[in-house]
Amino acid sequence: MQQAQRVVITGAGSGLGRELALCYAQPGAQLALADINEAGARETLALVRAKGAQGVVQRCDVRDYSQLAALAQTCEEQFGGLDVLINNAGVASGGMFWDLSLEDWDWQISINLMGVVKGCKAFMPMFLEQKSGHIINIASMAALMQAPGMSNYNVAKAGVVALSESLLCELQPVGVGVSVVCPSFFQTNLLDSYRGPSSQDKSDIAKLLENSPISAAEVAATIVRESADGQFMILPHEKGREAWAMKQAQPDAIYAEMTRLAEKKLGLSRA
Numbered sequence: 001m002q003q004a005q006r007v008v009i010t011g012a013g014s015g016l017g018r019e020l021a022l023c024y025a026q027p028g029a030q031l032a033l034a035d036i037n038e039a040g041a042r043e044t045l046a047l048v049r050a051k052g053a054q055g056v057v058q059r060c061d062v063r064d065y066s067q068l069a070a071l072a073q074t075c076e077e078q079f080g081g082l083d084v085l086i087n088n089a090g091v092a093s094g095g096m097f098w099d100l101s102l103e104d105w106d107w108q109i110s111i112n113l114m115g116v117v118k119g120c121k122a123f124m125p126m127f128l129e130q131k132s133g134h135i136i137n138i139a140s141m142a143a144l145m146q147a148p149g150m151s152n153y154n155v156a157k158a159g160v161v162a163l164s165e166s167l168l169c170e171l172q173p174v175g176v177g178v179s180v181v182c183p184s185f186f187q188t189n190l191l192d193s194y195r196g197p198s199s200q201d202k203s204d205i206a207k208l209l210e211n212s213p214i215s216a217a218e219v220a221a222t223i224v225r226e227s228a229d230g231q232f233m234i235l236p237h238e239k240g241r242e243a244w245a246m247k248q249a250q251p252d253a254i255y256a257e258m259t260r261l262a263e264k265k266l267g268l269s270r271a
Helices: 015-024 038-050 065-079 102-130 151-174 199-210 216-228 238-249 251-265
Strands: 006-010 030-035 054-059 084-087 134-138 177-181
Touching: 006 015, 006 065, 006 102, 015 030, 015 038, 015 084, 015 216, 030 038, 030 065, 038 054, 054 065, 065 102, 084 102, 102 134, 102 151, 134 151, 134 216, 151 177, 177 216, 238 251
Parallel strands: 006 030, 006 084, 030 054, 084 134, 134 177
Antiparallel strands: none
16 A cells, blocks of 8 residues: 655646545545646545545646645645645647647646646755655656647647656755656546647547546556656556657657658548
């Protein structure tokens, strides 16, 4: 059984965030559940308490650094420190590059990348003072594979991986661990936040989510287990691990496949 810990989870009101909370929930655990949807976070809190853990709920928009700083202060005051920070809050988007507006880019980057940057920044003083703890940043296989029609999402998630690699090297000497998670598609309510110029793109992603071989609960369990073991890059999906290995060995083959996917989305075919 996972040792009882003090844990912060953003985006804890549903989906992967809720499942992560349930994985950490046990007698003695103290969880800070943050979400822009406070009602959803309170539902998660009820489930957590039913498993014997204690928790607090705080409404938090990760675009607003002051709200993340207030969350860190709550943890300091009520928990006396922190063992695990999970930057999980995120949104979905899609569309070919030429169809995406600069506002689409700003929205995506402000939440999926800068929300993680600000989350790490808000809790950094606590970790540095403790000289202990673990940061888990939720990225995506989109950070590694860059499928067509998802450029702003790909860039934001790739930034989360680069940030995590930077923090890994900077924080190891002071005793703070870092993990980054790159799941493929799995069933969650991520599409509730979807923004993009094409309803077909949203439908295509919905099918991929529905056909996932593993659930959000299984993804969460993998994250908790592998981060506790000190794993840096966590790839919960077997096909994701295979694809990443292929890209490392034969990048041109992956680029060719992504080009074929782009042609299919555009209704084109090679002569």
